[in-house]
Amino acid sequence: MAVEIPPLITPSHLRRRGGLWGECLAEFLGTLVIIAFGDGVVAMAVAALPGSGRTEGPTAFFLGAGDWLLVTWGWAFAVAFGVYVAGGVSGAHLNPAVTLAFAVRRRFSWAKVVPYWISQVVGAFVGAALVYAVYHDAIHTFDQAMKGPKTNGHTLSSFSIFATFPAPYFHGGVWGPLVDQIVGTAFLLLLIVAVVDLRNTAPKANLGPLVIGFAVAAIGISYGANAGYAINPARDFGPRLFAYAAGWGDLALPGSLAGSFSHYWWIPIVGPLVGGLVGVLVYDLFVGDVLHIRAQQATPPEPGRTRGTPSQEE
Known part of the structure; x- marks a missing residue:
């Protein structure tokens, strides 16, 4: 807004927010927004819509493959708005994989890495707690109606509101989900650094x-x-910690379900951290380095052209 907005905090207390402390607050709030809307859309799909009579039954969700779009677009909006909330203060990493990759290749201060990570995890934990506070009744009703194995009265389906687990076709194996997380996060970082790289075709008008x-x-x-x-x-990890505290037990930590998977909790941590580094390195190797050398040239060629073309007179 163009108008001057007076601060809520007195100037003597406000100055401390001008540096790292303010950036951590922004990372906390931005990550909270991501989880509040991201876990919120999963809670809608899994528990709230079935329980409110808007599907075929109290436990009916994802009747078709297209229903998955509700979740994917919900997470897309969640991330976009989280970045809009925090971007002007902290750069809106909102993801430890982004913070690590930027420290390795984008000169982000290593002294800020751990504070950013802590802020992101705490923000995710609080975001999950907010979703649970709003959807507690729907989740409880869903778990009561759901048949099958339960942990402290909770089901794997309701746990999916908060954290992730591997598909059954991996048969409890580690390498399939780990590679999946590496590849997915590599694409995420590759696309992020492409979008924010002003040397490339960066979006305009704050898009x-x-x-x-x-x-x-x-x-x-x-x-x-x-x-x-x-x-x-x-x-x-933040919502997983909350789910553990809220009663999902071994499903959350260590991330185990008898006959399906065990000690899964570390895979969505290690996989993205590795994948983020892969993604930023691949971008810089194939595109970033080319943009760098072209920027050093006095008259860089147009995109898609490596050298001048002869004129018609020639």
């Missing part, structure tokens, strides 16, 4: 956050079924 949201939707549509496309350690 970057929206395009990044589209990138998250694309990953969910193309790679979401394998392991729930966490592609963000904070997005998975």
Whole structure:
């Protein structure tokens, strides 16, 4: 807004927010927004819509493959708005994989990495708590109506509101979900750095956050079924911690379900951290380095052209 907005905090207390503390607050709130809308859309799909009589039955959800679009677009909006909220203060990493990749290749201060990570995880935890507070009755009703194995009265389906787990066709294996998370996050970082690179065809008029949201939707549509496309350690671990505290027990930590998977909790952390580094390195190797050398040239060629073309007279 163009008008001057007076601060809510007195100047003596406000000065501390001008540096790292303010950036951490922005990372906290931006990540909270992502989880509040992201976990919120899963709660809608899994528990609230069935329980409110808007599907065929109290436990009926995802009747067709197209229903998955509700979740993927919900997460896309969640990420876009989270970036809009925090971008002007912290750069809106909102993802430990982004923070690590930027520290390695974008000169982001290593001293800020751990504070950013903590802020992101805490924001994700609080966002999950907010979703649970809003949808507690729907989740409880869904778990009561749902048949099958339960942990402390909770089901794997209701756990999916908060955190991720591998598809049954992996048969509890580690490498399939781990590779999935590496690949998905590599694409995420590749697309993020492409979008924010002003040397490239960067979006104008502050459309970057929206395009990044589209990138998250694309990953969910193309790679979401394998392991729930966490592609963000904070997005998975913060809500996982909350789910553990709220009674989901072993489903959350260590992330085990007898006969299906065990000790899964670390995969949505390690996979994205590795994948983020892969994505930023691939972008810089194939595109970033080319843009760098062209920027050093006095008259860089037009995109798609490597050297001048002879004139018609020649």
